[in-house]
Amino acid sequence: MAAFRGPKVRLWLWRWRRNPLRRRSDAVEAWIVFVAWVFTVLGGVITGLAAGHTVEHGLAQQRAERRSVPALLTENAPTARAAESGTFVWAKVRWTAADGSQRAGRTRVHAGTGAGTPVTVWTDPAGRLVTEPASASQARLRASLVGVLAGVSGAGVPFVCGRLVRGRLERRRMAQWDQEWERIGPLWGRKTS
Template structure:
């Protein structure tokens, strides 16, 4: 294992007669990549989380509960209510009226064995279409944080990967330059060493 010596902070930006232009360029590329990674991740995450949370807040305002009536006998029997776990529901066809008075039909979750005409609460959007129950404020914050976090990580990966690729390219050029310089000046040292 090679001895590396004590760790020196900001060594890439210190004056050193052996530091080449390629070292300085690599240092600035690395700094820019990390800064862009952090900035892109934070901005994309915050913007996405805000958009998701505002969308869910709008849903809570616009979506309304409506009483719908079953149009057919729900599958199952009245006895199946006692057999199925508490809260178990099945899909059945229901009918409801939108705010403009138009009649709509669709599928909603109901208790097994419910009869025709049984009232069921469903949620609708302003056009009267069936939607899910809107998320509560705490659920909306959790979902927004999750989606924002995923968007932030995705956005941050772009400058991170680009920075790594550019740094790899710079390192490859530097190694090629070392080979060229060695081939040029190595023979000038004269004499060969034998062991």
């Protein structure tokens, strides 16, 4: 014979259903958990999307502003040890800016490159040396990674706040149970006959 089973109630809705044993603190805790999860999910998604969009927009702006410019090495690049073949070293270069002025600076080139060798450098609108901008696919990857990290961080704030409030409610509820037990517990020792 199968045991009697009452109506099936979703466990996660137990705090909202009618129950004579449900206290006000149970309903408050249910709403706190609900609001914390809503803010956790929405906050994480919105923060992640906003951060990813901002990073991708910034990198696209860099791609639009930065230009590759031919330059010449003005000195021999230092040589690397044999074990480090294919490494890059810093060397002095000279290039002509967009306004026609001659500029000089240091950039990374292959080790052992001789003076007078043409190299490509990247400049900003003012003609200063800058790093090569990220490609569109690199920008998408960086924006995605930053978006995920920002989203997780943004979701962590309401999640942690909800956990702290819920922990405080739990401590308060346990203190109330202790008070009730001190009042009711001694009555259990009395004989009723």
